[in-house]
Amino acid sequence: MPNPSFMNGVPELLVLRTLEAKEMYGYELVQAIRARTNQAITLGEGVVYPALHALEAEGMLKSRRKLVNGRTRVYYALTKKGEKHLAGLVRHWQHITDAIGLAIGGTAHAAIAL
Amino acid sequence: MLQSRFDRLSERLLTAGIVPRHVRRYCRELGDHFDDLVREEKAGGATPELAETRALARLGSDDALADAMLSRPELRSFMARYPWAVFGLGPIALLALSVMGGLYLEFWLLNHSGGIFRLWTGQGPGPVNAKLATEVYTVYNTLIVYGGPLLFAWALYWLGSRQRIPMAWTITGVAIVCVLGGFQDIIFYDTGCRGCGHLIVHSDLVPPFQHFAQHLTRAALNLAIAGGVWWFKVKRRTSHALALSRAA
Numbered sequence: 001m002p003n004p005s006f007m008n009g010v011p012e013l014l015v016l017r018t019l020e021a022k023e024m025y026g027y028e029l030v031q032a033i034r035a036r037t038n039q040a041i042t043l044g045e046g047v048v049y050p051a052l053h054a055l056e057a058e059g060m061l062k063s064r065r066k067l068v069n070g071r072t073r074v075y076y077a078l079t080k081k082g083e084k085h086l087a088g089l090v091r092h093w094q095h096i097t098d099a100i101g102l103a104i105g106g107t108a109h110a111a112i113a114l
Numbered sequence: 115m116l117q118s119r120f121d122r123l124s125e126r127l128l129t130a131g132i133v134p135r136h137v138r139r140y141c142r143e144l145g146d147h148f149d150d151l152v153r154e155e156k157a158g159g160a161t162p163e164l165a166e167t168r169a170l171a172r173l174g175s176d177d178a179l180a181d182a183m184l185s186r187p188e189l190r191s192f193m194a195r196y197p198w199a200v201f202g203l204g205p206i207a208l209l210a211l212s213v214m215g216g217l218y219l220e221f222w223l224l225n226h227s228g229g230i231f232r233l234w235t236g237q238g239p240g241p242v243n244a245k246l247a248t249e250v251y252t253v254y255n256t257l258i259v260y261g262g263p264l265l266f267a268w269a270l271y272w273l274g275s276r277q278r279i280p281m282a283w284t285i286t287g288v289a290i291v292c293v294l295g296g297f298q299d300i301i302f303y304d305t306g307c308r309g310c311g312h313l314i315v316h317s318d319l320v321p322p323f324q325h326f327a328q329h330l331t332r333a334a335l336n337l338a339i340a341g342g343v344w345w346f347k348v349k350r351r352t353s354h355a356l357a358l359s360r361a362a
Contacts (some may be wrong), residue, residue, distance in 0.1 A: 026143050027150040044174035045151070047182035049143050053136050054186045074143060 011051045013093060014041065016060065016078060016086040023077035025066075026052065052076055060085050116148060119176065126180050128278040131194025140183060148173055193277050201270060201279070201287030208266045209294055213315060216258040216300060220251060220313070244304040247311075255300040260332075263295025267340040288340050294319070296333025 018024070018032045029052075030045045055061045060082035066075050078086070120141040127137045148169050155165035173179070183189060193200045231243040267288045274284030294317070301314040318329040 025146075027147050030147075044178050044182070045147060045172050046144050046174040046179045049140050049147075050182040050186050050189065053140065053183075054188055057188050071146065073146065074139065 009089065009092075010041065011048065012055060012060075013086070013089045015048065015051055015055065016082055016089065019061065019076055019078045020083070020086060023064075023075045025068075025073040025075050029076070055082070116145070116170075120144060123176060123179055125278070127183055128276075130180075130184055131190040131277070132183055133189060133191040134276055136183075136189050144173060144179070191277055193273060193279060197279055197283045201274070201283040202290070205266060205270065205287050205291035206294065208269075209262065209291065209298065212258060212262045212266070213298065213300060216255070216262075217313070217315065220254065220302070244311075247304040248302065251302040251304070255302060259295075259298060259300055263291050263298075263336050264339060266291045266295070267336070268343070271340070271344060288344075289337065292336035292340055293333045296336045297329040299329075 014033050014037070015029065018029055018036060024032060026049055027045075030048055033041070033048075052061060052063075056063055056076070058081075059079060061076045062079050063074050063076050065072050067073075123144075124137050124141050127140070128134060151169035151172050152162075152165045155168045156162065160168060174182075231246055235242050235246060237243055270287040270291060271284055273279075274281075274287070297318045299314065299316055299318070301312070303312040305311055318324065318326055
């Protein structure tokens with residue numbers, strides 16, 4: 001998806017949705033997003049971290065350092081505030097995908113695939 | 115090569131006002147991510163050189179990595195957003211707080227120190243204990259008046275250089291703290307009877323300018339010490355950078 005304005009809010013949605021299931025560190029998260037979107041959405045892998053830092057600064061995520069195989073990783077997990085925000089984002093994107101589904105003549109059940 | 119790339123990225127982000135804590139963590143996370151990508155590419159059959167090239171490409175270009183951080187205004191530090199508050203109003207607030215805090219502690223000590231002085235001198239309230247109290251509090255006040263401004267000047271310099279704040283702001287903050295601090299005074303005399311001491315707090319920047327020359331000298335001394343330390347640090351950093359570039 002090359003249109004940046006259309007992609008506004010997408011990284012946050014993908015990050016929050018992916019972290020909903022379990023806490024992850026950056027590399028693990030990027031791979032999980034690629035797998036969940038069938039590689040349809042490929043973020044520059046390094047640019048996921050500013051999104052994580054910003055979401056943490058807003059209280060949507062919390063982080064903790066964890067020693068794994070001799071290396072310290074920063075693990076991110078969803079907070080209660082993040083869960084509420086994610087629910088709002090999902091509703092918003094479902095509206096958009098429904099509307100686009102109608103506009104292009106398909107059904108209004110074009111579910112958001114995350 | 116990767117380290118120098120992250121060093122450049124780090125400098126760019128700090129200069130743009132991103133909080134140092136986020137910059138350090140970002141570079142560390144990118145380094146770890148790069149290692150993971152190289153491992154993944156090698157596991158897929160790539161040679162070490164090809165694995166590194168592909169990992170760098172997947173990580174993102176320098177501009178993309180910097181822009182991703184710079185497009186987040188919430189990651190900019192308070193100091194970068196409001197340097198006038200930190201380096202203009204900050205020194206005044208710091209000096210005022212140090213004097214207020216010093217006085218508060220002094221009042222508390224005065225109310226509780228009778229027993230200590232009695233233990234020390236073996237005498238009750240009177241001229242002997244009053245003399246000792248005056249000496250002790252003179253040392254304490256001297257530390258606040260002489261040490262405080264220099265300590266704050268060092269703190270402002272450290273904060274400014276850590277966030278790559280333009281040198282003009284740091285110099286302004288240090289100059290304000292050195293000059294205002296040079297003109298402030300806290301004087302205490304214990305006259306020996308309960309509630310009869312004298313505690314004088316004043317700045318000679320307001321009339322009647324009784325010891326103006328003396329305070330001006332102290333302000334100049336503060337500026338000279340702060341400037342000297344700054345010059346020494348810059349000189350040391352320059353020679354260190356020269357040695358590094360020669361080694362490279």
